[in-house]
Amino acid sequence: MLPFLKPVMSRNWEIHVGFKVHGKGTELFGDGFAVWYTKDRMQTGPVFGSKDYFNGLAIILDTYSNHNGPHNHQHPYLSAMVNNGSWSYDHDRDGTHTQLSGCEVRFRNVDFETLISIRYENDILSVSTDLENRNEWKSCFVVANVELPTGYYLGLSATTGDLSDNHDIHSFKFYDIDDNVSHDEIMRRTNIIPNAKSFEPPREHKDDPKPGMSNAKIFFILLLVVVVAALVAIFAISYFKDRNARKRFY
Template sequence: MIREHSLVKPYQGLGTSIPYWDFLGSTMVTNNYIRLTGDLQSQSGAIWNTVACYLRHWEMQIHFKVHGRGRDLFGDGFAFWYVKEPMMGGDVFGSKDYFTGLAIIIDTYSNHNGPHNHGHPYISAMVNNGTLHYDHDRDGTHTQLSSGCVAKFRNLEHDAYMSIKYAHDALTVMTDIENKGIFKECFSVAGVKLPVGYYLGVSAATGDLTDAHDIISLKMFDLSTPDDDVLENRENIMPSASFFEPPRDHIEDPKPSSLSTWKKILLLIFGVIVICGCVFIGGLFYTKQKEQQRKRFY
């Protein structure tokens, strides 16, 4: 394990600082976890490694917890980053759009009604050279490297882990969310070329829908071996990938209702009362009309 690229308990150094790490936004450091967002609306937070990573082959293991009060509606999600420009907030799960580098997107936003071909939470990957836009309305499927996977990690009573491995130009993402201590492959894609000297980070965001996003540990491992051949210089290359998923139709997602359950119930009751009142008044009017017709007849 490479200490300067890892984050383990106890987190804090002198004062409120964390050795080798800096944080943004709503991030809160406790003794047991680092909370990027609370279970509150419109929050975003991030934690970034302050030391550039020059490992050619590596594996990042993320110990995390995502939890909230929402049962059917929740969001938005979090992301792991290996990018050229760290410490920049934005609209992509709390970090910058049009980034340069690699993003592993963990999208929990559940309020999708379009022709989505997967469930949520959903894990996918994106490599960007600074020119691509992450489209939330399409879950980024027009720029993802390969088909991702659904991972039901919300509100688990046991620990959840994710492994992100980059070696020999192949990216492999695995999860351990079944409390078996075994990583299960989510997806693997070859032909991914990343430069060295970029920065590691994790960010998260909430919108109208919410979740608490907690990072418990980040452990970076050097996978290089003495048998590795002499490698080309990767300091100045542009991030690239040889495969992307085909795009799908753009579907606008409706905004989730901000009304609470009790407000919805009260509105329903009010609507029923109004309808009953209209029926009652209409009945009185109809009866009066009939009575007047009978009086004229006699």
């Protein structure tokens, strides 16, 4: 967890984060990390290393390879969540019930530094990435009508759970992009409650379907069936041979 000590007193701002996520896992790995803009300085918790029911903005880079719940995207996955303190991040469903928007990203185990840009300007949240070492930004998503207060704190956190990965932060750059914003406007916005007027509708929380049989389990069941069939066939052949031999003897 990496908290920043001073609140952001800018109406408009942009953040560039340089990072590398790497590990030895090829099939199972995770969990991911998050960039935060929150009312309180960071506290340890269950949401990628930080607390739940937060006030503010979370930009989440979820690397968990065995994704949770019914949705159409693959992992790693980048998403945003705005919270006024009343919502819980649903980790079992990868936060898809409360996300503003998101996109698939491929940044794990590459040989170069990867970057993310988070820009908040005139209530528009824009997230872009540079994941191919081309020194150019690629848009992930743009969401309008996102209201965030001034005076909140920036931070970074990560978690791995039972699956091990390294989350290396190489750089964190903050840019004040205010243009003719008055001090009164900045102070007025300290009273705003975080909200987003346009976001992906919360979906009904559904239990995961019961897991099907693994390939190994199916293989052993088929093997057992073949063995049993072979034993039955051998017994039948032996039985009829013995029966025919008795008939010829008599």
